[in-house]
Amino acid sequence: MYRILTICCFLLIMCCCSEVPGVENVVPAAPEEEKEIAPEEEKEKSELAKLMSEIDKNYKVVEEMSGWYKYKKKHWKIILESGRNMVVLTKSIRRKFSKPDDWTYQELMEKMQIAAEKLVEVAKDKDKEGALEDAQWQVRLLRRTCAKCHKHLDIHIYPQLYKKKHKELPPAP
Numbered sequence: 040m041y042r043i044l045t046i047c048c049f050l051l052i053m054c055c056c057s058e059v060p061g062v063e064n065v066v067p068a069a070p071e072e073e074k075e076i077a078p079e080e081e082k083e084k085s086e087l088a089k090l091m092s093e094i095d096k097n098y099k100v101v102e103e104m105s106g107w108y109k110y111k112k113k114h115w116k117i118i119l120e121s122g123r124n125m126v127v128l129t130k131s132i133r134r135k136f137s138k139p140d141d142w143t144y145q146e147l148m149e150k151m152q153i154a155a156e157k158l159v160e161v162a163k164d165k166d167k168e169g170a171l172e173d174a175q176w177q178v179r180l181l182r183r184t185c186a187k188c189h190k191h192l193d194i195h196i197y198p199q200l201y202k203k204k205h206k207e208l209p210p211a212p
């Protein structure tokens with residue numbers, strides 16, 4: 040009888056002891072789950088990031104010129120080209136990376152496309168009075184959409200490219 044009791048006690052203790060490491064194992068499991076999701080998002084992101092860098096290249100060209108007080112024919116040509124590129128790129132992003140559940144994102148993407156399209160229109164009609172100011176205004180509208188959307192999504196690109204954004208993010212309240 041005592042022997043059975045002793046064995047029971049032993050078994051109980053063993054069970055309790057073995058459960059302790061079991062509980063510990065559960066704790067690090069949570070970050071593992073996050074890791075599993077990350078690579079899939081990464082895949083989608085890299086193509087969007089590529090398109091964004093292309094937009095960035097074209098945008099920087101027109102931005103650099105936006106402080107000038109006069110454009111020559113060749114400059115208008117550059118603006119026209121950059122504007123066209125941005126329209127194509129934005130359309131492509133809207134087609135491939137639309138986010139129907141994020142209204143702000145959708146709206147800002149559309150605004151970016153509209154600003155780029157208007158920039159093209161202005162550059163086509165470069166001899167019209169006020170064309171220079173109109174072009175610079177559209178560049179300013181473009182910049183506004185970049186800044187607003189990146190802020191909306193918590194993307195901090197400048198000064199360093201946003202690489203570490205996930206780590207920078209504070210835990211959700």
Ligand code: HEC
Nearest residue numbers: 084085087088091092095098144147148151181184185188
């Ligand atoms: C409606 C939203 C939205 C708008 C507007 C927008 N961006 Fe972005 N941008 C993003 C998102 C989302 C990413 C992150 C892409 C990723 O990493 O998957 C990004 C990333 C970037 C990057 C980093 C790309 C890389 O190499 O990783 C640059 C540069 C950039 N955007 C420039 C611009 C510029 C310039 C404009 C405006 C002319 C602009 N963006 C407008 C959403 C937007």
